[in-house]
Amino acid sequence: MYGSIRIEPNLHSKPLPNLDENLGFGKLFTNHMFMMDYEEGQGWHDPRIIPYGPISHDPAAMVFHYGQAVFEGMKAFRTENDEVVLFRPDQNAKRLNRSSERLSIPQMDEEFVVRAIQELVRVDAAWVPKKKGSSLYIRPFIIATEAILGVRPSMKYSFIIIMSPVDAYYDEGLQPINILVESYYARSVQGGTGNAKVAGNYAASLKAQTLAKEHNCAQVLWLDAIEKKYLEEVGSMNVFFKINGEVVTPSLSGSILEGITRGSIIHLLKEWGISVSERKISIDDIVQAHADGTLEEAFGTGTAAVVSPIGSLLWNGTPMVVNHGEIGQLVERLYTTITGIQCGKLPDTFDWLLKV
């Protein structure tokens, strides 16, 4: 499919940085990137691994004007046995195609996408850090490159994969965060692009994120855009609550991103025999549970942080403190289990890892 991947080694490679030092998130990139192009009539073609470096486009390229761009986020881990593994990459390839479909971007063979990621990670395998909690963040993305100002789907695209060694999201393990419940700005709506990993969704979220920071909150909890009542997601994470022993998370309404970590967590909870339900959750449900003392835990889930305990929710100017602002037992167990599987400390019972 698409021909074999040509490899052009980087003759001006940067020396490998000290991966035990502070890496930050998405600031430092490896020596190579993957690229493949699409042209109407020709399809996807010329898959290649080339030196990491600037890409050049006509200023009329459609991505600059009409935001026709989708992406994925995933990680490679170095296990305790010094193997390099990917976490559920088939799920990312599937979602990439779903996002593309929503934006009228041509589909790609999912097995090929996984193979392209594997080959690129192999080439820069030395960049996969070993430090506890660190990983190689992988960013596949597709951009519309045709140079024309008419509003219609582009007839040319580039699929690119870049990689960045990143630290654990929280330096000192898990740490509860404050969340602002946002009732003015909207991230998405049914019939929109909220359930796709689309560039424009993120641009639309920046303003509310700034507002959150001003309120000393790390992220925003989005309410549905229609009734401003039902919970959607937290910043770039899905959200879960443990109420009176039951774990609940908003059902996929059409405007919520179907997180891969979200799916993994639901799977784990079911395996553990913990009651978990995907349903509409109103902010009033949370206020009520907080008031009557049944709101036991709250957390966000995503590739970057895995799970992120919520210490308090700021709603209508009043903070609702969750679990005394401390890390809950369930969050701790989920974090330990998923990161344990990822770093090879725990058995890969569900066949989630793919060796590179």
Place this chain on the structure above:
Amino acid sequence: MYGSIRIEPNLHSKPLPNLDENLGFGKLFTNHMFMMDYEEGQGWHDPRIIPYGPISHDPAAMVFHYGQAVFEGMKAFRTENDEVVLFRPDQNAKRLNRSSERLSIPQMDEEFVVRAIQELVRVDAAWVPKKKGSSLYIRPFIIATEAILGVRPSMKYSFIIIMSPVDAYYDEGLQPINILVESYYARSVQGGTGNAKVAGNYAASLKAQTLAKEHNCAQVLWLDAIEKKYLEEVGSMNVFFKINGEVVTPSLSGSILEGITRGSIIHLLKEWGISVSERKISIDDIVQAHADGTLEEAFGTGTAAVVSPIGSLLWNGTPMVVNHGEIGQLVERLYTTITGIQCGKLPDTFDWLLKV
């Protein structure tokens, strides 16, 4: 403000094409472009007019991932006296700042933006076509260029202006179009980015546009995302109806783009003593008016087409034919007046033109 504009002439200029021939829309670009950069701490700096050509960015540049990009669309005209004029460029500069504000992009001095456009048009003035209905389309846009994968407002931007000679939107003057009333997909919602000229809005609209084409319609008429009931806008145009002698257009609800042509048309109608009202209009209102024979005219308005008569609206599988599918008198008068002012055939009574 921002220093003087440096001009670097294109030493490899393309020869001027025959501007009387078929130009299409946004396919052919002039020999120069304007560029100015922003960096946190330094502000907007280094305004320059340089040869039109590819721009080079790190593959991690935020515009490729998070769609932080806004734009404007406007035109320069060659008048009957061979002067080159811009149509209400101050309005575009204002709206550019409003769009930027929504996406956390730093503001720009509006007078400077107009001056930059003027200077660029002066440099490539030979590219302003004279043929009836043709013009030089001007596309100012801002993109986030910082190379980092964290989701937050970029600290670096480029402001770029490119220009393309374009034909009249309809080769043979006005021509009624068919419109599909869209009830599944959503373009925007209150609290979203629909009232800003933001790249992601257009990506989100592509899918419905493809659906429209499949139904032999030129554009989609968007309904509000909440009740799927109230009219918003048509494709990339605002929409107007003449019902029983009164002209109505959806009021700016927060999810509708504030069109500059829309504003000009409301202004003209008031000057002419024609009753015009900005209000919530439901699709049921239109169905009712069509049924009782009071739906006299319908049209879209925008920079590209000026006004675009709607010949029929496809709603729930049934077409509602407007004015026997013919061009209405009001549409005709509005088109003749605005294009007349733009090409200097009619006096510029409202001070809408700016000489270059």
